[in-house]
Amino acid sequence: MARIKPQLFWQGRKKLGLNAAKLLPVCRTLESTANELRWIKQHVSETPSIIPFGARVWKLCDRRGKGLPLAYVLGNQPFGDLEIKCQSGVLIPRVLYHPPLQHPSPLSYFLAIKPRPPTPTTPKHNRPLHRNRLRPAPPLLPTLPHSPFQSLNVVGVDISQKAINLSRQNLQHNLRLHRFPPPSNLHKTKSDSGPQRSINFLKADIFSPSALDPILSIPLLSSSSSSSSSSSTSSTYDTGYTGDEWDILTSNPPYISPSGFLVSTSRSVRNWEPKLALVPPVERVDLHQKHFYDHYYPDNENLLPPSKKGKGVVEYEEEDVFYARLLEIARTYRPRRVLMEVGDMEQAKRVVGMVLGDTRLRGLYFGDGDGKEKGAVQIWRDDLVGFEGYEEVLEVGKEKIVVKGHPEGHGRSVYLRRVGVVDA
Amino acid sequence: MLAAPWVCRSCARSLRRSGVFVSLQLRKASTATQTLAGLPPVLLERARKLAAEHQQLTKQLESDYEPAAAKRAGEISKVVAALQELDKAKAALDELHGLLKSDDAELRQLANDDLDATKKHLETLGTNLSATLTPKHPFADMPCLIELHPGPGGTEGRHFADTLFRMYQKYCENKGYTARVLSYQEAEDRTPGLDGEVPISEAVLEVTDPGAFAAFRGEAGMHRVQRIPATEKQGRTHTSAVAVWVLPSFPENSTDAENDFNNPESDFYIDPTEVKSEKMRASGAGGQHVNKTESAIRLTHIPTGIQVSMQDSRSQSQNREKAWRLLRSRIASLRREQRDAQAKDLRDSVLSQAQMSRGDKIRTYNYQQDRCTDHRSGLDVHNLPNVLQGGEILDKVINSVQSWLTAMDIQNLIAQEEAQARAAKGGSDKKKKGGK
CATH class of the missing domain: 3.40.50 (Rossmann fold)
Known part of the structure; x- marks a missing residue:
């Protein structure tokens, strides 16, 4: 890993504030530091807490600065349309996973x-x-x-x-x-219409x-009654x-x-x-x-x-x-x-x-x-x-x-x- | 020629008597031409031609039906109707003129009363006709993207870009448009400006209402600001500029085939193989081996070299979607411009008036004089704070630009007609030299 020039720390501190100095060793470049700092601030402002804003940002930057992945620091990771919660001890979803998504x-x-689309020939649609x-x-x-x-x-x-x-x-x-x-299976109401x-x-x-x-x-909810010989x-x-x-x-x-x-x-x-x-x-x-x-x-x-x-x-x-x-x-x-x-x-x-x-x-x-x-x-x-x-x-x-x-x-x-x- | 910029009228008269030639540029209040209902002859001629065509088409359609001909007839029927009404009004005016010459004083009086109303009516009909003859901008019904890029010149331009961004946001709010921020990138340098301005390096606002493109299309161009920046220590006035691009945006769920980005005929179509998307590639291991927090995406359209990068969100898929949208819009607008340029070549043989391009300054915001000037419509307004708040004064400016654009469109159309007519003549008569 290439050494980070001290002047980068100075620049970061001047332009982005003290938190930047914490993030810089992990993020390596000013640009990505600015991005991560923005995301951290965004996260803090979106989640209410009694702890003051600055203190929380500082704490999260501190943890991120120790090398903890951002997904663990913030506790979530966007994935396609979904927001996936993350916690230490469970693998973080990668965007590269699942090309379909x-x-x-x-x-x-x-x-x-x-x-499989319903086919008229078989009753097991x-x-x-x-x-x-x-x-x-x-x-x-x-x-x-x-x-x-x-x-x-x-x-x-x-x-x-x-x-x-x-x-x-x-x-x-x-x-x-x-x-x-x-x-x-999470609906307690029995709505018979709609897909199962x-x-x-x-x-x-x-x-x-x-x-x-x-x-x-595991009982199947679908009404494919024809598969009678189920769990043999x-x-x-x-x-x-x-x-x-x-x-x-x-x-x-x-x-x-x-x-x-x-x-x-x-x-x-x-x-x-x-x-x-x-x-x-x-x-x-x-x-x-x-x-x-x-x-x-x-x-x-x-x-x-x-x-x-x-x-x-x-x-x-x-x-x-x-x-x-x-x-x-x-x-x-x-x-x-x-x-x-x-x-x-x-x-x-x-x-x-x-x-x-x-x-x-x-x-x-x-x-x-x-x-x-x-x-x-x-x-x-x-x-x-x-x-x-x-x-x-x-x-x-x-x-x-x-x-x-x-x-x-x-x-x-x-x-x-x-x-x-x-x-x- | 006199060096003096302005000479009073009586002096000018005496100078003229004494034999000195003075080219006086008298400003007239009205620029309406003397032709019928303010309509230039070419436009009228075109309308007549269309009417003739319509007549022929209807005759043809009576004998045998043809869908293409019927469609064409439907298209021009509006023009024909407008023309007929105009003719009727003109006949009425002629009659009134005839009555004015009559001996009966009472009749004359009546005619005089009617004359003004009829003239006014004629004028509105004329604008109607020219409006029906003016081609509609192909993207007019679309939502739009407003992109702000500070011009060269450092922090001051970036500060002002932020002000403009907020101005458009508020304007949309006041007018009831739905606007959302697609990208808002703060510059690395964080010196605060006037009224809490933040220097930005780029911002994109999307106005999602259909027809927003038509409303904002006049805003594209260089916006100039003259003021004393917050960073200036010696009180000097600086001039800087912000480029505003207005691009048609692809509506999110549209069934219109022409605007479907999967349709290769559409301006919005991009062949995905022509786009290079830069992110982690085969260098080193991927998958579980790494976990990059970087979600930035950069798309390069190889044939045109247009580059879009997006890093606003933590979600790569969101960044990618936004980047594609922006790229599509930029390319569609480029294609449109190229087509316009071709049409312009044809027109230029007649019209030397410079077409508005991105390079020209279109508007000046002067803080010291509390003034906002639009250089195209020539409108000068005061109460700058209201303009920057997106208030009714800004609305006035934008409306003036709208009418200027319509006027330009009609003028261009006429020029095109003339050029076509000349080409049809076979170029028998040469262009007059030094006309304008």
């Missing part, structure tokens, strides 16, 4: 999260949408904006009680602000085999899952390797944000590694190029352990769509390799690669907005994978669409 009108492009966020994740669960999500049942899963509590607070908070349409929705949060460790049982036992809890891989279909499985799992955490993360992330949400715990890696090899790469030698470790040894990094588990869940429950955030393009390739390496997943999501019955296995970059037409083709193993988004963006997520499912 960056779009000015999320409806037009992101079909991916649209519930208006099927509920399960949206599962699994394991330590920022309390973002109820972040889906209005219209396309009118009729879905959302289940959020996290291992941290703090995150679950904060998610509930966030739901209430945004309902109060009228930024989020109220779900039906529910939002539930669940504390569970997705690695434990019984973790997902409670999700299945036959959650083994071999027998197909016959309960309600999930529309989308989405997750922002921890994906930073322990070594990467020390090297590539920024200081405020390292010092202040929960490591649990960023780095997969090592004991899981050990436990799952064997399982992983057994399950995902029985016939993978011809798919992935031989790495430097020797022929037939697949590339697998310890930070990928969550994807292994998520894909295992996808294998069992066969969600229509899967959207997982990843760290970079390399990791995205590895995850795609996992999907293609498993015959069952490959059959489910990739199909035979062409023809009418085509699924989708895609990598999305940071910037999808405005770059709808941009597509690249990337070779993973022998297969060609579509990469969408701005050509300079990071690989940000892996998107799977089941064969036979059509994006509206």
Whole structure:
């Protein structure tokens, strides 16, 4: 980090006041100092308190000056249309997360999260949408904006009680602000008209085999009576899952390797944000590694190029352990769509390799690669907005994978669409 | 030629008698021309042409219906109606003139009484006709953005920009327009000015009412201020300037196809691939690795080089939305200007009067003399505090500019007609030299 010139402190003090000197070591430039100071003042003036204005500003600047992220200092972070509360110990939502929400009108492009339109041929129309966020994740669960999500049942899963509590607070908070349409399970009045929705949060460790049982036992509010064989809890891989279909499985799992955490993360992330949400715990890696090899790469030698470790040894990094588990869940429950955030393009390739390496997943999501019955296995970059037409083709193993988004963006997520499912 | 700026009338007369040539510029109270109802002949000619066309069209439509022709006929029917009424009034006037020459004293008296009313009526009809003939500004029905940029010259201009900003805010309040602040960027230098002015580096006010663009379009230009700044120690008067841009704004929910920014035909359309958006890119890791508090966004439209940056809000999506809106407006206005410039080329062969551009000073606010002058309409008003409070005096100034703009529009239209007529003649008669 370059040294800040003393004259910058003088200038800051002269132009912005004493508080600037506190913020400058963290903000580095006068411009961003001025911005943060303005936001802090704005926040203080918007929240009433008996403590004098100046004292509060001073205190917040002091905390920010110690390196605490601004979202923790102010206790919230704007995210799309929503205002997400933040508290120490729970990951702060990043704007780069969820490319869908960056779009000015999320409806037009992101079909991916649209519930299936009612089809006249099947009586099972208006099927509920399960949206599962699994394991330590920022309390973002109820972040889906209005219209396309009118009729879905959302289940959020996290291992941290703090995150679950904060998610509930966030739901209430945004309902109060009228930024989020109220779900039906919070209405005590039985309004039969209008779409049915529910939002539930669940504390569970997705690695434990019984973790997902409670999700299945959550009663669905939707009137899809035809799915009578509901919770048969036959959650083994071999027998197909016959309960309600999930529309989308989405997750922002921890994906930073322990070594990467020390090297590539920024200081405020390292010092202040929960490591649990960023780095997969090592004991899981050990436990799952064997399982992983057994399950995902029985016939993978011809798919992935031989790495430097020797022929037939697949590339697998310890930070990928969550994807292994998520894909295992996808294998069992066969969600229509899967959207997982990843760290970079390399990791995205590895995850795609996992999907293609498993015959069952490959059959489910990739199909035979062409023809009418085509699924989708895609990598999305940071910037999808405005770059709808941009597509690249990337070779993973022998297969060609579509990469969408701005050509300079990071690989940000892996998107799977089941064969036979059509994006509206 | 006399060096004296003004010579009294009797002196001038005696000078003229003595053979000295004096070019006297006598100011006349009324500038109304002698032609029919104040209407220039070209405009009248155009109206007649349109009437002929209308007649032909109706005849054609009687025999077989054609949608395009019907639409055209509908468009010009207003002009034709106005013209017919004018003709009727003119006939009435002629009759009155005839009566004035009659021998009957009583009849003459009656005619005299009627004459004034008829003349006035004729004049309003004339303005009506020219108004129907004047093209409506394509963005007239839109909301607008008022952008303030202090001119070069340091803190004083920035202070005054703040005053102007508040003036427009209050004016909107008084007139019942809904105005909201899109961007308000304080300059880094915080010296306070007169009456608690804060130096600003840029401010954008959005007036969301439809038709706001037409109301504020005359405000675009350089606004000059002459006063003793708060920072001045020796009591000298400074002159500085603030640029005001008035841009049409894209209405938030509009069904109008022409103004839909997704429609490539629209002025507001921007190809997203032509816009470079600067923020964190592939340099280094992203996602969970970092958490940037910076939410600033900078958009660059590559073909025109127009740059918009927005960092007001903590929410990046809000910043982005605002930035896109601003970019769309600027580009739409640029496209419109380019089209205007093309039309101007045609006109310029006739009209040498300088078109108003951003560079010219349009208004002066003089604090010492308590005066506000608009250089286009030539209106001079006092009670500057009322102007700066956005009161009725400012309304008067803005109205005067409105009527000046309408007059200019009509004049330009006439010039265009003339140029077209000349082009149609095949350029047989050359342009007269040194006309104006």
